[in-house]
Amino acid sequence: MAAVEPVVDEPAAVADLGAERALLVADVHAGIEVGLRYERGVELESRADERVDRLCSLIDGTGADRIVVLGDLAHRIGAPEGEEREELETLVSAVTDRVPLTLVEGNHDAGVAEAFADEIQVIGPEGGILREGPRPDARQSDLAVLHGHTRPDPAIRSADVVCMGHEHPQVRLEDAVGGSRTERAWLRGPLKPAVFGDEEASDGGGETAASGPELVVFPAFNERSGGTWINVEGGSFLSPFLPEGLAAGDAYLLDGTRLGDFRRI
Template identity: 70%
Template sequence: MVPGERVAVEPVVGEPAAVADLGGERALLVADVHAGIEVGLRYERGVELDSRATERRERLCRFVRETDADRLVVLGDLAHRIGAPEGDEREEIEELVRAITDRVPMTLVEGNHDAGVAEAFADVVDVVGPGGALLDHDGVDGDDIDGDGGVAVLHGHTWPDPELLDADVICMGHEHPQVRLEDSVGGSRVERAWLRGEVDPRAFIESRGERDADAIEDPPELVVFPAFNERSGGTWVNVEGQSFLAPFLPGALPAGDAYLLDGTRLGEYRRV
């Protein structure tokens, strides 16, 4: 990365993953893996589905290999069930974490499903708190987010640290954005999507007293990641009346564009 140049976050074509070149490190980012979702659906709803644990693990390892990544960053919700993982879910997470960390370091941004996971795997996984952090060429800048540019990461279920506004790009999960597409004969389908656009600093932070949002002349780009897990549902961002999950959306992304996983640009996400 050239000093002074804004960092780019580039999606992996056809996949719910992206790569960021941090200078000394190449990071692969995914969101909402929801490992153990089949166990959760069985427990929560009585729905029986064949486990895709092996497929999820192998896909993540393949992404790491094919993108030549130096680190995997999960933007929250590595696990599906809230609380300490146990049984088949814990076994899936253990195998997934082992498979990744045998290859590269792994960072978990704590999501609303991850409190028990973050505690259970803190000895092998770098954990970022719910407020987010700034990635740098050594991985994660931890508690000190002060910096100039770079990639900030958070999950999105809580209000972010206002200092994330110093980044070039803010990457988040939690929302599981999807678009509902209709054809000329009335048929429809739902596809996972990326949302990207300039963040509105005034809507991004909880309290105007925490920072002078109006003084930010060059706001960062906000990238809302599609869910890695295709079984986890999502927010239909182009359906009128659909509520968002993140407390700062849709206000913090007033004019973002939607993109399909294959890179197709659909235009302004609320007008698709």
Template identity: 70%
Template structure:
């Protein structure tokens, strides 16, 4: 029998979302939903914005249907406020989670804004911890390093993490690693000096030595390093890192070193080339 093809992670054209074909399961992946951001901005900065909660929820559900997904995976920061969800934010989260899980199971990879979310919605979500985990075959999502049914390590598939902390070194055995947290954006200028900022994807070969804390990469087997895919934020109000502007600092502890050579893509699929030279 020929070996199975490695899983593909393909962006949904025009959307900050991608589909991962895992063989027995088709997963829709998004990052940085930041539900309740309007509540957070009011509380943190005194900024009043109309809520886009309904639009976010409806768009997620529409994408699940459009992509024929079997599962929704959120790569961290499902919620916006770092504290445990409360009040209007908790209500928005409850409605969003209920709307999605009425259709498909939902998995949260814990991000730095998700404090208390897993506990508050323990009966509704599958949760992967902040160190990341693996999506493999048609099995339920597992933590990195978990054993498969035959007792061997789940050492292929799609690695998922948020990106705010050092990942589990076992993610280096994935074929593709997907992350959020960074909210990558590019600043584009025209010939007459005008400019605009666009959300972007970053994709390239991952540098294992820079991806995990010093010395840990040597403990992980694997002939070929995985591809790293940095997701744009699903929430268009959450700001981000201008990856092609000098002086912008990356948020993840392993970036930009873990992506020494990678391309930026706009949501419509336009390839911009090396993300540092756009």
């Protein structure tokens, strides 16, 4: 099985793609402070430089040969301009000076994909399979990536692991005296084949008889971007195939703590 290993205490993971080591992150939302200013009238000090430094530090620290952004590199929908465009230009330049950048097009990225088409590789919204050249070993497995705001391309059904963003999973944890805190989280579990249109794989009770690839839902790289409460009653998932598309799923904190079945946290 393709190994996707989270970087401890970071909303990022690494994966070996044959001869290439990839760093994966999701939902960078560059320019979010500009977006919040226009959308909600909220004034926040920009963390643009910090975001660039964190990405570059992760590339250097993990020895990655490539960085893959699982959608929403930018925050505002549409063609980037002004301060957001400046941040994106700085970020893309700093990253691509180190390694190639692959962007899986998210619902915020149509303008970004067009604006930086000459500098980055773009994978469409329905996702694709990452593979470094021909398989040197028949036992080598494939890793699929998508953003998650649309249903995945059935072609990635053959992958062993599917990585996605979009959801920004987070949990609310309470202590013994009633205090609570919010933590970003990972969500991992087997995808039901019905997500790929394999309705014939369902049994008479509507449950899936065979599981598909493992799904890894990434926490948002940008801590200001909010998220989906996966353990709060009434919490609403954003993806059109979640949570129904998961046969089962465990949640993990960024430090690696396993919280167990996200439906029972």
